[in-house]
Amino acid sequence: xxxxxxxxxxxxxxxxxxxxxxxxxxxxxxxxxxxxxxxxxxxxxxxxxxxxxxxxxxxxxxxxxxxxxxxxxxxxxxxxxxxxxxxxxxxxxxxxxxxxxxxxxxxxxxxxxxxxxxxxxxxxxxxxxxxxxxxxxxxxxxxxxxxxxxxxxxxxxxxxxxxxxxxxxxxxxxxxxxxxxx
Amino acid sequence: xxxxxxxxxxxxxxxxxxxxxxxxxxxxxxxxxxxxxxxxxxxxxxxxxxxxxxxxxxxxxxxxxxxxxxxxxxxxxxxxxxxxxxxxxxxxxxxxxxxxxxxxxxxxxxxxxxxxxxxxxxxxxxxxxxxxxxxxxxxxxxxxxxxxxxxxxxxxxxxxxxxxxxxxxxxxxxxxxxxxxx
DNA sequence: GAATACATGTAAAATGTTACATGATTTT
DNA sequence: AAAATCATGTAACATTTTACATGTATTC
Numbered sequence: 471x472x473x474x475x476x477x478x479x480x481x482x483x484x485x486x487x488x489x490x491x492x493x494x495x496x497x498x499x500x501x502x503x504x505x506x507x508x509x510x511x512x513x514x515x516x517x518x519x520x521x522x523x524x525x526x527x528x529x530x531x532x533x534x535x536x537x538x539x540x541x542x543x544x545x546x547x548x549x550x551x552x553x554x555x556x557x558x559x560x561x562x563x564x565x566x567x568x569x570x571x572x573x574x575x576x577x578x579x580x581x582x583x584x585x586x587x588x589x590x591x592x593x594x595x596x597x598x599x600x601x602x603x604x605x606x607x608x609x610x611x612x613x614x615x616x617x618x619x620x621x622x623x624x625x626x627x628x629x630x631x632x633x634x635x636x637x638x639x640x641x642x643x644x645x646x647x648x649x650x651x652x
Numbered sequence: 653x654x655x656x657x658x659x660x661x662x663x664x665x666x667x668x669x670x671x672x673x674x675x676x677x678x679x680x681x682x683x684x685x686x687x688x689x690x691x692x693x694x695x696x697x698x699x700x701x702x703x704x705x706x707x708x709x710x711x712x713x714x715x716x717x718x719x720x721x722x723x724x725x726x727x728x729x730x731x732x733x734x735x736x737x738x739x740x741x742x743x744x745x746x747x748x749x750x751x752x753x754x755x756x757x758x759x760x761x762x763x764x765x766x767x768x769x770x771x772x773x774x775x776x777x778x779x780x781x782x783x784x785x786x787x788x789x790x791x792x793x794x795x796x797x798x799x800x801x802x803x804x805x806x807x808x809x810x811x812x813x814x815x816x817x818x819x820x821x822x823x824x825x826x827x828x829x830x831x832x833x834x
Numbered sequence: 835g836a837a838t839a840c841a842t843g844t845a846a847a848a849t850g851t852t853a854c855a856t857g858a859t860t861t862t
Numbered sequence: 863a864a865a866a867t868c869a870t871g872t873a874a875c876a877t878t879t880t881a882c883a884t885g886t887a888t889t890c
Contacts, residue, residue, distance in 0.1 A: 471849090498749075504850080505851065507871075552751060555765065559777055561685060562744075564683040575734070622754075625829070632821070636818040714885095
């Protein structure tokens with residue numbers, strides 16, 4: 471699926487692996503992230519499969535850059551994926567919830583500490599979303615300033631914020647209940 | 653991490669791989685699920701590592717059952733994991749959001765169709781949570797009727813419901829906005 | 835007659851993470 | 863002096879999914 475994230479970005483403009491990592495971290499990170507190494511491997515595979523092509527640009531002061539661009543085949547693969555409806559619900563894998571589920575034997579104070587830590591982490595995350603939203607009008611997101619693109623991008627941001635708010639609300643309720651009645 | 657889900661259940665009572673799959677589907681499925689094949693492989697590995705032991709019970713009319721039970725080492729491994737705070741936020745990987753992010757070139761009607769399908773799926777999911785909550789007092793969840801266990805179990809259920817409600821709310825808002833202004 | 839429940843597994847492929855390796859330039 | 867930015871990759875490992883393989887008994 472990382473495949474389509476990469477094709478999606480390359481559909482706007484040619485990029486290096488490094489560029490793609492930065493773009494993902496600055497935009498899709500809430501709902502799709504990947505490590506550098508995985509990005510480089512996937513790009514190579516997509517080139518082998520004929521969905522991408524690349525050129526190597528030599529640099530003297532920095533390491534050489536390999537710039538990938540999408541091919542016609544890549545474009546039509548992306549477009550057919552975009553047209554296909556998503557028939558499954560995304561699968562959540564949440565360590566905190568798993569831990570909480572089995573935490574009956576853990577003492578109340580430790581449990582509360584764990585939940586408060588998560589509250590901090592989610593609050594930080596929410597703040598970073600707000601920062602991204604306000605800095606979005608800046609220059610980082612190079613060619614996403616086209617109408618529809620920006621519009622949909624904002625919709626995914628809204629989801630991220632709503633999700634974090636819900637998580638924090640649930641943590642607050644759960645912390646309060648445990649503090650009172652556990 | 654599936655490791656701890658399995659140890660967590662086996663900490664209550666010995667089970668077969670098949671039992672564990674059913675238990676997970678009926679309780680942790682919102683935040684942790686696994687395929688049968690993965691469960692069998694992981695159980696085998698945990699036995700090799702000395703965290704579990706098993707006995708084979710022969711049956712005539714059904715396939716033989718391999719019943720796993722947790723060892724002392726397994727118990728202390730589980731407990732030390734439970735005591736450790738969760739220092740990361742769980743990573744979301746959501747295909748719908750990824751697709752939406754790149755859907756500027758897709759026509760409005762197709763987009764709306766995709767979002768409405770997801771709305772149906774999430775509504776179904778939410779309903780299945782409500783059913784689980786009401787059937788929880790029944791006999792399926794064998795020994796989870798202990799006070800604290802049940803309490804924490806309910807907390808994770810509440811999260812599941814809140815999450816689905818938020819998702820549906822976001823879908824409704826996004827559908828409305830696209831229908832009006834896209 | 836078909837589907838579901840019971841019951842276990844192997845093999846291959848796909849996906850993802852962590853660690854390692856290199857090395858100049860710029861910022862703190 | 864240390865850390866971050868730019869820039870690319872390999873190798874090992876861990877995790878997860880999908881497909882295959884088998885076979886009875888019960889329920890719809």
